[in-house]
Amino acid sequence: MKIRLTLNGEKITLDASRSDSLLDILRRAGYTGTKRGCETGDCGFCTVLVDGDAVKSCIRPAARADESAVETIEDLGTQADLHPIQAAFVDNAALQCGFCTPGMIMRTKALLAENPDPEKAEVREALSGNLCRCTGYENIVSAVADAADRLAAGDRSDAATDGGRQRKQCTACDYEGVQE
Amino acid sequence: MSRPDGPSGDQNAKSTSSTEPGSADGDTPDDVSSAAGRDAVSTAAEKRDARKIVTGEAKYTADYGGQFPDLAEAAVRRSDIAHGVVTDIDTSDAEAIEGVYAVLTPDSAGMPDGPYTSAGQSYPEPSPWDLRVLRRRVRYVGDPIAAVAAKDTDTARAAARAIDVTYEERPAVFDPDAAVSEDAPRIHDPDAVENVQSGADYDRNVEAHLAGEIGDVEAAFAVAAERDDRSVVETTWETPYQSHCVPEPHTTIARRDEDDRYHLVSSTQVPYHVRRQLAHLFDVPIRDVRVTKPQIGAGFGSKQSMVIEPIALALAIAADRPVKLEATRAEEFHAMRFRRPSRGRIRSVVTDDGDLQAIDMSVTTNSGAYGPHGMTAAVSVGKKPLPLYAGTPNLRLDATAVHTNLPVAGAMRGYGAPQGHFAVETHIAEIAREIGMDPIAFRRRNLIGEGDVETASAILKSGDGHGRRIRSCGIDECIERGKAAIGWDDVDQPPEDHRHRACGVALATQGSGIPGDELGAAHIKMNEDGSFILQTGAVDLGTGADTVMAQIAAEVLGARPEDILVQPSDTDVSPFDYGAYASSTTYVTGQAVRKAATEARDQLFAVVARLLDEPVDDLVAHDRAVHAESSGSSVTLEELGYASIYGDDAREQVMGEASYSTDESPPPFAAQFADVTVDERTGEFEVHELVCAVDCGAAINPDLARGQITGAMHMGYELAAGGELTFDEEGRPNVAGFRDYGMPRTADQPPLTPILVETHEPTGPFGAKSVAEVPTNAVPPALSNAIRRAVDVRITDLPITPEKVKSALDQRRESADDV
Ligand code: FES
Ligand code: FES
Numbered sequence: 001m002k003i004r005l006t007l008n009g010e011k012i013t014l015d016a017s018r019s020d021s022l023l024d025i026l027r028r029a030g031y032t033g034t035k036r037g038c039e040t041g042d043c044g045f046c047t048v049l050v051d052g053d054a055v056k057s058c059i060r061p062a063a064r065a066d067e068s069a070v071e072t073i074e075d076l077g078t079q080a081d082l083h084p085i086q087a088a089f090v091d092n093a094a095l096q097c098g099f100c101t102p103g104m105i106m107r108t109k110a111l112l113a114e115n116p117d118p119e120k121a122e123v124r125e126a127l128s129g130n131l132c133r134c135t136g137y138e139n140i141v142s143a144v145a146d147a148a149d150r151l152a153a154g155d156r157s158d159a160a161t162d163g164g165r166q167r168k169q170c171t172a173c174d175y176e177g178v179q180e
Numbered sequence: 181m182s183r184p185d186g187p188s189g190d191q192n193a194k195s196t197s198s199t200e201p202g203s204a205d206g207d208t209p210d211d212v213s214s215a216a217g218r219d220a221v222s223t224a225a226e227k228r229d230a231r232k233i234v235t236g237e238a239k240y241t242a243d244y245g246g247q248f249p250d251l252a253e254a255a256v257r258r259s260d261i262a263h264g265v266v267t268d269i270d271t272s273d274a275e276a277i278e279g280v281y282a283v284l285t286p287d288s289a290g291m292p293d294g295p296y297t298s299a300g301q302s303y304p305e306p307s308p309w310d311l312r313v314l315r316r317r318v319r320y321v322g323d324p325i326a327a328v329a330a331k332d333t334d335t336a337r338a339a340a341r342a343i344d345v346t347y348e349e350r351p352a353v354f355d356p357d358a359a360v361s362e363d364a365p366r367i368h369d370p371d372a373v374e375n376v377q378s379g380a381d382y383d384r385n386v387e388a389h390l391a392g393e394i395g396d397v398e399a400a401f402a403v404a405a406e407r408d409d410r411s412v413v414e415t416t417w418e419t420p421y422q423s424h425c426v427p428e429p430h431t432t433i434a435r436r437d438e439d440d441r442y443h444l445v446s447s448t449q450v451p452y453h454v455r456r457q458l459a460h461l462f463d464v465p466i467r468d469v470r471v472t473k474p475q476i477g478a479g480f481g482s483k484q485s486m487v488i489e490p491i492a493l494a495l496a497i498a499a500d501r502p503v504k505l506e507a508t509r510a511e512e513f514h515a516m517r518f519r520r521p522s523r524g525r526i527r528s529v530v531t532d533d534g535d536l537q538a539i540d541m542s543v544t545t546n547s548g549a550y551g552p553h554g555m556t557a558a559v560s561v562g563k564k565p566l567p568l569y570a571g572t573p574n575l576r577l578d579a580t581a582v583h584t585n586l587p588v589a590g591a592m593r594g595y596g597a598p599q600g601h602f603a604v605e606t607h608i609a610e611i612a613r614e615i616g617m618d619p620i621a622f623r624r625r626n627l628i629g630e631g632d633v634e635t636a637s638a639i640l641k642s643g644d645g646h647g648r649r650i651r652s653c654g655i656d657e658c659i660e661r662g663k664a665a666i667g668w669d670d671v672d673q674p675p676e677d678h679r680h681r682a683c684g685v686a687l688a689t690q691g692s693g694i695p696g697d698e699l700g701a702a703h704i705k706m707n708e709d710g711s712f713i714l715q716t717g718a719v720d721l722g723t724g725a726d727t728v729m730a731q732i733a734a735e736v737l738g739a740r741p742e743d744i745l746v747q748p749s750d751t752d753v754s755p756f757d758y759g760a761y762a763s764s765t766t767y768v769t770g771q772a773v774r775k776a777a778t779e780a781r782d783q784l785f786a787v788v789a790r791l792l793d794e795p796v797d798d799l800v801a802h803d804r805a806v807h808a809e810s811s812g813s814s815v816t817l818e819e820l821g822y823a824s825i826y827g828d829d830a831r832e833q834v835m836g837e838a839s840y841s842t843d844e845s846p847p848p849f850a851a852q853f854a855d856v857t858v859d860e861r862t863g864e865f866e867v868h869e870l871v872c873a874v875d876c877g878a879a880i881n882p883d884l885a886r887g888q889i890t891g892a893m894h895m896g897y898e899l900a901a902g903g904e905l906t907f908d909e910e911g912r913p914n915v916a917g918f919r920d921y922g923m924p925r926t927a928d929q930p931p932l933t934p935i936l937v938e939t940h941e942p943t944g945p946f947g948a949k950s951v952a953e954v955p956t957n958a959v960p961p962a963l964s965n966a967i968r969r970a971v972d973v974r975i976t977d978l979p980i981t982p983e984k985v986k987s988a989l990d991q992r993r994e995s996a997d998d999v
Contacts, residue, residue, distance in 0.1 A: 019334055032243040033236015035477070037427055038509040042918035045427065073236035086234035090226060093883040096891065097722020098233030099427035099477030105234060128927035131918065133427050134478055134722060136890030136932045 003066050007031075008075035016062035022048070023057035025065075026072060033073035033102045037131070044130030047103035048072050054110035056129070073102035076109075084150035085109055085143075094143035096134035104130050108144050117148055219802065220734035221946045224883035225741040228727045229475065229720075238475045241431040241447045245504050248435065252281050252329040254495050254505040255336035256488075257343045258515055259318035259325055262585040262911030263352035263365060266316045266325055270344035279331035280339045282498035284491075286314040286325070291494060292461040295374055298517075299552035299590070300450040300457070300484040302697055302758055308375035308387065308551040310368060313461065313490045318347070319367055319549035320585050321912050322515035327491050329499040333506075352585035352911055356523070356546045359385040359584050367549065367583045377555040379580075387547050387581040388555035392640035395574035400538035404529040410537065413611045414527045417603045418977040419960070421546075421905035422519035422898065423915075424592055425923050428477020429512055434492040435502035442496075443470045446489055449479040449719050450759030454486050455751045461490055462497075473749040479721040480895070481591035484761045485517045485552055513921065514913040517590030518905065520554075520581075521546040522561055522599040526607045529574075534617050536626045538574035539566065541603065545596075547581045548588045554581035557589070560596030563637050565604040565957075567648075567847060568689055569626045570634030577639050585911050591761060593892065594956040597690055598899055602978065605686035605961035609968065619965070620659060623687060629653050637691070637847075648695075651846060652939040652949065654875030655687065658851035661935050662873040666853035674857055681857040681868075684966025688850040688957035692941075692950035693764030695845035700769030701755030702776040704733055704744075705835035708825055710804060710817030711743045712780070717757020718769040719749045723952060724884035725765045729773045731881055732945050736777035737784070738801030739817060755837070763848075763950030766880060770945035772840035779836030787824050787834070788815050846941050848949045849875040852893075852958035856966040863986025865967060870897060872955045873935035878947030882936055889934035889955040896959030898924055901980045922979070 003014045003025060014025045023046045026034050034057060037043035041059035048057045049071040077083035082090065085108050095101045104127065111118060111126040118126065123144045124137075132140060232238040245251050259266075271283045284291060292313050299307035315323050326343050330336035351365045358364055362384075370382040379389025404410035432446040442464070448454050451471040459466040476483065492505040507516060522545045529537040543561045547554040562577035612622035628634055630653040638646030663669065668683050702716040714733050720726040730744035737744075747753065757769055784806055785799045792815065794808040801807075807814040815823070824834050853871040858864070870893050879885040902922035906914045915921045934955070940947035960978055968974050973988035 017334070027242075028246075030246055031236075032239070032246070035240070035428070036242065036506075037429070037477075038918060040509065040917050040919070042509075043427070073234075077235065079231040079235055079237070082231065082234065086231075089234050090230045093224070093227065093230075093887055095227070095230060095233050096724065096887055097427060097476060097478035098229065098238050099240065099722070101233050102236045124926040128925045131425075131427070131923060131925060133425050133480070133894075133923070134891045135887055136892075136894035137926045137929050138890050138932050139887065141926065 001063065003062050005065060006069040008071055018063070020062040021058050022060040022062050022065045022070070025062045026057060031072050031074055035099050035102060037099065044107065045100055045103045047106045047130060049106055049110055052110065052113065054107045073105060076105065084154065085112070085147040088143045088147035088150055092139045092143035092146055094135065094139040100130060100132040104132065104140060108147060111144070112148055112151055116152060118144070120145065218735065218878065218946055220739070220741050221731045221878070221880045223731070223741070223881070225727055225731055225881055227724050227884065228730060228746065240428050240475045240477050241433060241445050242504065242506055244433055244445050244474065248433070248502040250501045252331065252495070252499050252501050252503045253333040253336045254327060254329050254492060254503050255333070255340040256324050256491060257326040257340040257345065259321055259323040261318065261347050261349055262321050263367070264318055264347045264349040266318060266345055267348050268346035269326055271326065273342040273344065274328060274339040277335060277339045277342060279335040280328060281331070281501065282329045282495055283339065283343070284314060284327045284494055284498055286312065286316045288498065290497060292490065294461065295372065296457060296461050297552050298485040298487055300453045300486055300759065302453070303456060304376070306377060306556055307553055308373050308377060310373040310375070310551050313494060320587055322587055323549070324491060327495055329495040329503045353385070354584050354586055354907065354911055356544050356582040356584055359582050367585060375551070385583040387551045387583055388558065389580045390555065390559055390640050391576070391578040393576045394635055394639055397538050397540050397574045397576040400529045400574040404537070409532045411530050411614050412527060413530065413607070413614050414525065415607045415610050416523070416525045416976055417606060418523040419521055419599045419602055419899065420978055421521050421587065422592065422903060423513055423905060423921060424480040424482035426478050426480060426482050426512065429507040429509060430483060430488050430516055431504070431506040432489050432492040433502055433504045434489065434496040436496060441468045441470055442493055443472070444489055444493065445472045445474055447476050447483055448473055448486070448489070449483045449721055449761055451719065451749050451751050452717060452756055453759055454489055457486050458489060458493060462493065471751045473719055476721045479760065480593040481595065481761065482517050483721070484759065485590045487516050509918065510916045513905065513915045513917065514587050517552070518587055519592040520548070520557055520589030524603060526603055528607065528611060530611050530615060532615060534615060534622050534625045536569055536572040539569065539572050540576045541566070542578040544580045544582055546586065546589065547583050548586045549583060550588045551581070551583070552588065553591050557591065557596040559640055561600040561603070563639060564597035564690060565600040566636040566639065567634045568604070568628055568687055570628045570632065570636040571626060575636055575639055586907060593895060594953050595762065597953065597957045598896060598960065601686060601688050601957040602960040605958060606964050606974070606976065609965045610974070619685060627655060651943065652875070652877055652941040653849060654937040654939040655849040655851065657937045658849055658873035658875055661937060662851040662853045662871050665871045665873070665933055665935060666855050666869060668853065678861045679857055679859050680970040682966050682970035684854045684856070684962045684964070684969055686852050686958035686961035686965060688852060688954050689847040690763055690950060690954040690957065691845040691847055692767035692944065693845050694762045696843045698758050698764050698768045699839060699841045700757050700772040701839040702769065702772040703755050703835065703837040704776045704780050705833060706780065706821055706824065708821040710739070710821045711745060712737065712739065713745050713747065714773065715747045715754050716769050716773060717749050717754040718765050719757065719760035721760050723888065724881065725760065727884060728766055728770065728880050732770050732773045733777040735946060736774055737781050737817070738806065739804055743804070763953045766948050767944050767950055768840055768842065770948060772838050774945045775838030775840060776836040779838060780834050783832065783834045783836070784820055787820055790830070791815055791823060842943070844943045846943055846949050848877065848951060848954045850954045850958060852962040854959065854962040854966040856963065856970055858967055858970045858985060860971050860989055863982040863984070863989060865982065865985060867930035867963065869931045869933060870959060871933040871935065873937050874951060874955055875937045875939050876951035877939055877941035877944050877949035879936045879938055879951070880946065880948050885936055885951050886934040888952045890932040892952065892955035893932045893959055894924060894929060896956050897930065898922065899978055900960035900963045904979050
């Protein structure tokens with residue numbers, strides 16, 4: 001069957017079988033930044049945004065994603081032009097092997113869109129579906145707080161998630177305010 | 181910045197640099213003894229893969245799949261019974277499924293059938309060769325019997341399920357004590373195993389047995405029996421199976437390449453050992469195998485074992501196309517490798533003054549069905565922690581590795597030491613209570629220190645001359661800083677009478693590589709723009725090893741870490757390396773990098789001496805230039821890059837290479853603290869904080885070092901109070917996924933405070949020792965000790981649960997009522 005998505009702001013149609021998950025079709029289409037750690041919805045490595053909500057793509061049937069706006073890690077910044085959340089993860093040493101990182105960042109993006117200034121406990125609660133084996137979580141929690149500050153220092157309205165359409169503006173403005 | 185048309189300025193002219201030296205007092209960068217004189221190695225340089233990780237561009241093994249249009253996916257059919265013989269395998273239904281390219285069984289043509297070990301150790305492996313790639317004789321629920329390659333994962337899995345397996349079941353045994361009894365079922369046939377380990381006795385399911393003694397332990401106990409000023413203390417302990425929970429499941433892409441060689445892209449910690457082991461198994465020359473390590477989603481020891489590579493390669497040969505085999509999470513939880521369960525007993529003799537006279541430790545580990553790392557990990561349960569109290573005149577260690585019909589234990593971060601530290605550090609706490617001494621004062625009195633020569637780590641070696649001199653030891657400062665951070669001296673009791681708060685402490689040590697059994701090597705060459713390309717066999721599993729290697733080279737060459745490009749490990753390209761295990765990478769491969777970079781720097785100095793007409797002795801490298809100290813003139817690395825390659829008179833490629841091996845393995849030290857409140861009505865406990873102060877020598881890249889400490893404490897906390905793999909009465913795993921297993925999440929991971937206590941290890945690169953394993957070791961005993969101090973019950977079997985605390989409290993009350 002054909003799945004029509006707005007993927008990172010672009011209209012795209014992907015082939016899927018009935019048993020395919022959203023994760024399967026994304027990875028097959030080359031969006032390999034989204035990781036597979038369990039296929040049962042328990043690790044969070046496959047987290048993407050679907051219509052702005054953080055979703056574990058391994059347990060979202062591809063068919064159900066038809067006609068939705070999907071945003072993956074590939075839509076955030078580039079290595080030279082990091083999105084503020086990505087920059088916060090780098091600067092807070094919030095990663096080691098990095099296998100959990102794209103999912104953590106997408107989860108963080110959804111959290112901060114909804115709650116731009118979360119308490120530490122709220123961060124821990126919001127990330128509790130995303131496992132990390134390497135860091136002990138300390139620096140990840142700090143990175144999320146730092147990302148909130150960076151976004152607040154930029155233009156708040158651009159932090160909203162819309163499947164990526166406004167992202168470029170958002171990144172651009174955050175750069176001036178926050179980066180280096 | 182590089183420019184296509186050459187460096188700025190006249191490359192042959194003397195340029196007088198106004199840049200002040202970055203390193204203090206003109207110390208040459210590789211000859212410093214304190215952080216004050218270090219430059220690149222002491223910065224929290226950005227992890228070199230950080231940006232590609234956060235953009236999702238870092239490529240792990242599975243992400244390479246898209247490069248192979250004809251890639252097949254694979255699945256493995258595993259035993260559903262714990263013990264027996266496969267009498268029939270009917271693959272006809274599987275083969276009939278459309279899109280199935282190959283179905284392999286133990287009897288398939290070309291299937292390797294010789295025994296091997298998955299251990300991923302240096303040659304000859306101490307582990308027994310007791311495995312076959314696919315198995316008719318099955319010894320645990322999860323043994324691989326058949327494998328399928330097909331057009332996609334769904335098809336491969338469907339075909340694997342469609343294989344009809346008939347078994348003749350045999351009685352199974354799951355408890356290590358039961359396994360050694362006369363009438364227990366025999367799990368291995370000694371004639372089918374090549375085992376060089378000592379004390380193997382397959383008639384009693386004993387994989388290995390070793391014992392060693394220093395002094396005369398029995399005599400010390402005899403004296404204690406006679407004298408009033410001696411106490412004898414005895415404790416027991418037990419630890420469970422623990423999963424590494426590697427984030428990236430074991431994944432391999434295997435293929436025959438255009439040169440008719442076997443090429444594997446694999447999530448491995450030991451590319452060179454995998455290459456050798458595969459060449460042996462498939463009976464081809466080593467040169468015909470290439471193993472490439474891409475980005476790795478962590479290892480923690482699980483990827484030291486060669487678990488899936490042989491199956492993937494056999495399928496690639498049979499299907500005649502690239503094959504990707506990616507373990508499922510359920511397989512990760514029962515069919516890969518685990519931390520081995522342990523149990524045992526410690527007795528000791530102590531004087532009323534608090535002097536340890538004797539420690540007698542016996543250990544039984546459960547290897548599960550096969551023997552990788554069985555003997556070496558079992559003895560490590562004693563050998564790793566005992567050096568803390570190496571001044572004890574009489575020491576005995578007796579270690580037995582036993583087979584059961586449960587999953588296969590392997591190497592895991594700490595390698596026996598977490599089990600051993602739980603045993604020893606809860607025991608030490610009990611001794612202090614017994615003689616009424618403060619637990620820290622008692623430890624201090626018996627603790628190892630700088631300048632000591634300890635033999636405990638060589639307790640199993642016969643003869644003298646195995647002493648290890650301790651050249652750096654910051655454990656006193658670790659204790660002090662940890663105490664201050666946790667608030668040891670001022671614990672506020674909660675207002676409720678039934679809640680009690682206390683801190684617990686436990687100390688830890690480890691090694692830095694396997695003494696006399698490591699090799700690291702490095703090659704570094706200069707580019708025109710003053711940057712360098714560094715090749716090492718060091719295997720960065722996500723730890724940041726490549727960043728550390730770059731920092732070491734940068735320190736020597738006066739470059740910035742980002743001027744050193746590090747190539748990932750690939751057996752065709754990288755110099756040899758034993759791989760990432762035993763806390764060896766920084767200490768061993770780091771020294772190879774330092775030596776190679778020094779060789780390159782010497783070549784640079786020769787060029788500069790010519791250019792500036794200055795004596796080599798007067799030259800130093802820092803701030804991306806080589807400086808003549810007396811005259812103050814300097815040449816930038818970029819100018820040197822061009823001058824060395826395009827110079828008018830002499831031209832040469834500046835490049836250095838070096839190997840490094842050593843008999844040294846200096847111990848890092850750590851003091852672990854836990855702050856806990858226990859509810860004496862329910863047994864529930866809340867861990868407020870875990871603090872670990874670590875002496876890792878000089879901390880190369882403090883950010884990365886702290887990350888190792890917090891990550892290790894997380895894993896230690898799981899062993900202490902979280903995850904446990906259990907099995908039903910048929911030996912089937914109760915844990916199939918993360919939701920069945922108590923890996924701490926953000927919401928339930930107690931806060932973790934890492935502290936770096938820097939010392940200078942003279943044998944290490946820029947004073948460094950290891951850091952990644954030692955903080956894994958002491959969370960369980962620190963937590964057990966804290967609970968003991970809070971509510972006066974001792975939990976001796978892990979994980980510590982509210983139910984166990986409650987039942988211990990109930991028992992204590994009952995026995996108090998009886999009095
Ligand atoms: S892969 Fe989706 S939650 Fe684990
Ligand atoms: S960085 Fe490795 S799992 Fe989070």
